[in-house]
Amino acid sequence: MRTIAIVNQKGGCGKTTTAINLAATFARRGLRTLLVDMDPQSHCAAGLGVPEARIERGIGDVLIGNLDRPLDGSDFLWEVARNLHLAPSTVGLAALEAAAGALNGMADRDRRLGRVLHWLRPRFDLCLIDCPPTIGLLTFNALRAADEAIIPVETGYFSFRGTEKQLATIAKTIEKIGRPLPYRLLATLYDDARAVDRDVLEALRNRYADAVIPVVVGDHEVLREAASLGQAVTEYAPGSTADVEFEALADWLLAHVPIAPREEDVPRAASSSSAPVPSSPVAQGFSTRTFASFASALSAPRAPADHVPPHTAIGAGAPLATAATTAAPAPAANGSRAAELVRRVRELNAKPTREEIEMLQRPGPSPAGVRIAVPRGLAMQVGIVGDFNAWACAPLALRQDLGVFEGVLALAPGRYRYRLIVDGRETLDPVNTMRELGPDGREVSVLFVPRL
Numbered sequence: 001m002r003t004i005a006i007v008n009q010k011g012g013c014g015k016t017t018t019a020i021n022l023a024a025t026f027a028r029r030g031l032r033t034l035l036v037d038m039d040p041q042s043h044c045a046a047g048l049g050v051p052e053a054r055i056e057r058g059i060g061d062v063l064i065g066n067l068d069r070p071l072d073g074s075d076f077l078w079e080v081a082r083n084l085h086l087a088p089s090t091v092g093l094a095a096l097e098a099a100a101g102a103l104n105g106m107a108d109r110d111r112r113l114g115r116v117l118h119w120l121r122p123r124f125d126l127c128l129i130d131c132p133p134t135i136g137l138l139t140f141n142a143l144r145a146a147d148e149a150i151i152p153v154e155t156g157y158f159s160f161r162g163t164e165k166q167l168a169t170i171a172k173t174i175e176k177i178g179r180p181l182p183y184r185l186l187a188t189l190y191d192d193a194r195a196v197d198r199d200v201l202e203a204l205r206n207r208y209a210d211a212v213i214p215v216v217v218g219d220h221e222v223l224r225e226a227a228s229l230g231q232a233v234t235e236y237a238p239g240s241t242a243d244v245e246f247e248a249l250a251d252w253l254l255a256h257v258p259i260a261p262r263e264e265d266v267p268r269a270a271s272s273s274s275a276p277v278p279s280s281p282v283a284q285g286f287s288t289r290t291f292a293s294f295a296s297a298l299s300a301p302r303a304p305a306d307h308v309p310p311h312t313a314i315g316a317g318a319p320l321a322t323a324a325t326t327a328a329p330a331p332a333a334n335g336s337r338a339a340e341l342v343r344r345v346r347e348l349n350a351k352p353t354r355e356e357i358e359m360l361q362r363p364g365p366s367p368a369g370v371r372i373a374v375p376r377g378l379a380m381q382v383g384i385v386g387d388f389n390a391w392a393c394a395p396l397a398l399r400q401d402l403g404v405f406e407g408v409l410a411l412a413p414g415r416y417r418y419r420l421i422v423d424g425r426e427t428l429d430p431v432n433t434m435r436e437l438g439p440d441g442r443e444v445s446v447l448f449v450p451r452l
Contacts (some may be wrong), residue, residue, distance in 0.1 A: 055088050
């Protein structure tokens, strides 16, 4: 069973959308597919029409159960479509990785998912793991159980700035596992009509070369409509552009299988009566791409904008084999938008000063109201919509001296939901980690104005 973790600690990048629709695409092809939801928000269940109230046993219950005896999954797997099963999550999953949680207290706390998948391996050809938007014990379990990782990267504001830091964090997590883990970047929420999307995609390809999957997933309204009805796009809109894109992504992944098999995670008390693991029909093949050692690369001096570093496998205690790399796209001409994009992004990745950190610890109350400060990044215009302005866009002013867009909202004490509008595109506030689902089913940022 080929196991792929879909991971990114940034929310709103299309992680769950990718997991649901890619799993459904594989299943439509006749591949026995398992989707594991390791996110306590349980969006996979909602996106596939599984009523949360009917989930009696989720993946969290299985993780802390008895894994020394075979599991057939009949008591927790949902058959949501032909060849597609879901291991759903529940909100209780979040408590398991807390300091006093049941999972954290186990000796093999970082291998529990691998042990679950060991018993399910004979039943499936493919497994996709939707990871939570945090790097914690749940994500660590997913990465340890996986053969490879896909990192969705939104081709919009903040995305390229954060990609390098996200990769560094994931790389450090992989180092703790002690074995190589192949990975690829997947451009998501892409709109070719937006100049910033085109620039970010070009910069990603220049910076990371063949680490970027040559297929992109667009910002399609049909994907949101399908999710709101509890369907994958394969069922809701077969033949749509979004459906075609996921077909192309599935084609590419099936043609690029990790170069080496992973060391199996087996139960602590292995049983001789366990069924043999059959060869997967999609597990034959080779790939020329392995996980890059970004942790060391980030501490080294910056290379010129037109330089693409070699990519090597990450693995503690073992020699690193340099991976074969396809030719990178031709570097952009000096002074072009892409070259300027790379320069600005590298400046943004510099370590912030104490003053910048204090300035960005917003939103919060100020004497004149609530100050919203958004790092300029790659944006040309930033506005805000929310409960306080009837969701009509109000522009934020650019402060060139501080490198931020900012505004002050005169708000009474209370709780407010909002989103940013960056170059015509809605997004979450990256500075504010307080979020919830909004009225349209998408995440929104939330701020509280306390009584003084």
